[in-house]
Amino acid sequence: MNTNKWSTWILSVAASVTIVVACSGRFHGQTADVKPFDASSGPTKGWSVQVERVDPGQLDLTPSFQVAIYENLLQELNKTERFKQVLREGDSKASELPNLLILKTTVARYARGSETQRAVTTVSGATKLTVRSQLVTPEGRIVLERTVNGNARFFGSNLRATHNLARNIAKVIKQSEWRGSEPANAVLTSLPW
Amino acid sequence: MYRLFVLGNYKSGCGRHALMSLTALLLCSGIGALAQNNALPLNTNTLFSIRATHLLGFPNTKNNCRGTLSTQDNWLRFQQTGELGAQVDIASIRHVFLGEETMQVGGLPMKIGKAAAPYGGGRVVSLFAHKKYDTLTMEYVDSDGGIHGAIFQVTKGQGELVRNGLLARGVSSSPGDGRTTNQDSLGGTHEYK
Numbered sequence: 001m002n003t004n005k006w007s008t009w010i011l012s013v014a015a016s017v018t019i020v021v022a023c024s025g026r027f028h029g030q031t032a033d034v035k036p037f038d039a040s041s042g043p044t045k046g047w048s049v050q051v052e053r054v055d056p057g058q059l060d061l062t063p064s065f066q067v068a069i070y071e072n073l074l075q076e077l078n079k080t081e082r083f084k085q086v087l088r089e090g091d092s093k094a095s096e097l098p099n100l101l102i103l104k105t106t107v108a109r110y111a112r113g114s115e116t117q118r119a120v121t122t123v124s125g126a127t128k129l130t131v132r133s134q135l136v137t138p139e140g141r142i143v144l145e146r147t148v149n150g151n152a153r154f155f156g157s158n159l160r161a162t163h164n165l166a167r168n169i170a171k172v173i174k175q176s177e178w179r180g181s182e183p184a185n186a187v188l189t190s191l192p193w
Numbered sequence: 194m195y196r197l198f199v200l201g202n203y204k205s206g207c208g209r210h211a212l213m214s215l216t217a218l219l220l221c222s223g224i225g226a227l228a229q230n231n232a233l234p235l236n237t238n239t240l241f242s243i244r245a246t247h248l249l250g251f252p253n254t255k256n257n258c259r260g261t262l263s264t265q266d267n268w269l270r271f272q273q274t275g276e277l278g279a280q281v282d283i284a285s286i287r288h289v290f291l292g293e294e295t296m297q298v299g300g301l302p303m304k305i306g307k308a309a310a311p312y313g314g315g316r317v318v319s320l321f322a323h324k325k326y327d328t329l330t331m332e333y334v335d336s337d338g339g340i341h342g343a344i345f346q347v348t349k350g351q352g353e354l355v356r357n358g359l360l361a362r363g364v365s366s367s368p369g370d371g372r373t374t375n376q377d378s379l380g381g382t383h384e385y386k
Binding site for chain 2: 053062066068072087088089114121
């Protein structure tokens with residue numbers, strides 16, 4: 001009886017030790033697996049972005065819209081936490097950063113709506129903005145180019161369209177996958193969503 | 194006919210004296226008040242002080258909050274009621290633009306009321322419940338040279354006052370006729386109590 005108890009105790013200790021060793025090995029393996037994942041998705045954390053002012057192109061976009069898109073973009077890109085730093089145009093710190101991308105925004109289409117018209121009719125009077133966003137390296141290589149929309153359809157003022165647009169641009173950038181670690185090889189591709 | 198005059202003549206000298214003193218006092222205070230009113234515009238340090246809604250972009254200030262927009266010496270200040278204010282060096286403002294927006298009045302309570310109104314009555318209310326505002330858009334640079342934008346909404350007509358005040362200080366109203374700013378000498382943004 002005593003021998004039986006003793007062997008059971010030894011077996012349980014052995015099992016515990018085996019489990020602990022196996023788990024530690026597994027955790028260690030997981031850490032090793034995670035590292036390359038961090039390395040593959042991590043470069044964005046090591047990259048910074050400089051947001052340029054909005055180019056109205058040939059369109060008669062009011063300065064308030066240009067400024068609102070620019071400011072909202074800075075805010076939304078900061079929220080994504082994909083970049084180490086989000087800099088403004090003209091920031092002198094940009095020249096010191098090794099991994100820098102420049103975000104260029106050009107307005108492609110703009111339909112000025114009316115808040116009153118929206119409130120009265122619901123279906124008309126939407127403010128619509130379409131922009132072409134480009135992420136380029138300082139050498140001028142385009143790593144991402146997307147056409148993004150931002151609208152104010154039902155509620156809010158016309159400037160709300162700029163907020164929606166900035167949020168959509170940030171979303172596109174956030175959902176893009178990084179490949180390559182050097183600016184010359186960097187490629188951003190949008191993930192399907 | 195001369196009853197009042199006669200009665201007045203019969204009044205005691207003390208009463209007449211009091212009346213004269215009162216008249217003199219009123220005259221003096223009136224002149225004092227006039228002098229005070231005249232002294233206000235002579236204070237060249239304060240160009241304007243108006244109620245405004247900060248839409249976005251001013252440092253350390255919440256979006257869509259009301260406060261007082263003013264200039265003091267070389268600073269453009271915005272202060273919310275009972276809170277810390279923010280200020281920007283006027284020399285750092287590169288451009289100021291004046292725009293116009295039509296917005297629905299009443300905010301959320303009005304929106305709920307309009308939605309609850311039967312037979313589409315809310316839509317009819319929307320036809321009349323709108324107001325025109327001036328929007329002031331400015332671009333300024335911080336101490337690092339980064340470009341910022343800020344948008345304020347002011348009562349119609351007051352935007353012109355602010356713009357003219359800033360133009361008088363050398364701020365340009367369009368990017369084309371902008372003066373060159375020495376970014377090294379700019380004071381950037383500060384917080385004040």
